[in-house]
Ligand SMILES: Nc1ncnc2c1ncn2[C@@H]1O[C@H](COP(=O)(O)OP(=O)(O)O)[C@@H](O)[C@H]1O
């Protein structure tokens with residue numbers, strides 16, 4: 596009963612804001628812990644379905660790093676990361692594609708379709724959506740890791756026009772047709788920029804950007820993107836949050852109106868951030 600009351604409160608608070616976003620594209624990066632727990636997964640998908648039902652156009656770009664690592668360990672392969680990017684040899688890129696494009700992508704599609712809403716799962720290979728070049732990292736060869744050079748939005752736009760929710764796996768190809776593994780944060784920010792999305796939302800496993808990582812009360816609710824490099828230099832933003840915050844900044848620079856980092860583990864955080872004035876996570880904005 597408590598749960599229903601909480602849900603009703605979320606909806607009542609959200610209602611006055613809903614029509615303002617009619618028809619806008621909202622890109623959601625879904626990954627990390629928020630994607631591992633089954634109950635959380637179902638609740639996130641419910642929120643995305645609600646967004647679709649009220650006339651928004653959600654586009655899901657998903658990760659699945661933990662699932663790739665689990666599958667690699669099953670075949671006796673250890674996962675290695677440089678600057679938050681998986682070192683991806685020939686065997687690893689095949690596993691990454693199978694896990695992301697096959698398992699994770701289709702699981703999300705099915706969860707959406709359980710609500711009688713149509714979804715189509717693609718990877719960046721389909722419709723040449725994500726074209727990449729090999730990512731160069733000084734001092735290392737990280738293998739088949741792609742840096743996005745072009746987003747071809749044709750297929751995704753066709754799906755949106757036909758009322759499907761596109762679900763995109765971060766796999767792309769280079770000019771030779773070789774397959775590359777792409778960090779899902781970068782994929783989401785490039786796709787949101789190319790679609791001129793109204794909003795880009797990163798669902799992760801913390802409340803947002805915290806001044807003190809051990810104190811959830813230190814949440815920074817709004818960040819001007821010009822402040823991001825300072826926060827990184829001061830060590831406030833560190834580790835896996837560095838690429839995410841950089842993606843938030845680049846989303847704004849590419850023309851996305853607002854970018855949000857939210858705790859995907861908290862029920863309805865997506866609805867609260869999108870549809871209420873106060874919001875719950877960190878919102879990035881441009882000058
Ligand atoms: N200032 C900060 N605020 C919040 N989280 C931070 C901060 N600096 C570093 N982090 C770390 O970044 C992590 C999120 O990045 P990451 O694990 O790569 O997310 P995901 O797997 O969802 O893509 C948090 O769990 C936290 O440990």
Ligand SMILES: CC(=O)N[C@@H](CCC(=O)OP(=O)(O)O)C(=O)O
Pocket residue numbers: 625626627657658659660661663679680681691740741765776777778779780
């Ligand atoms: C190059 C690179 O690191 N690719 C990522 C792709 C998946 C991902 O980004 O998943 P999360 O968002 O769940 O972390 C990887 O192999 O883990």
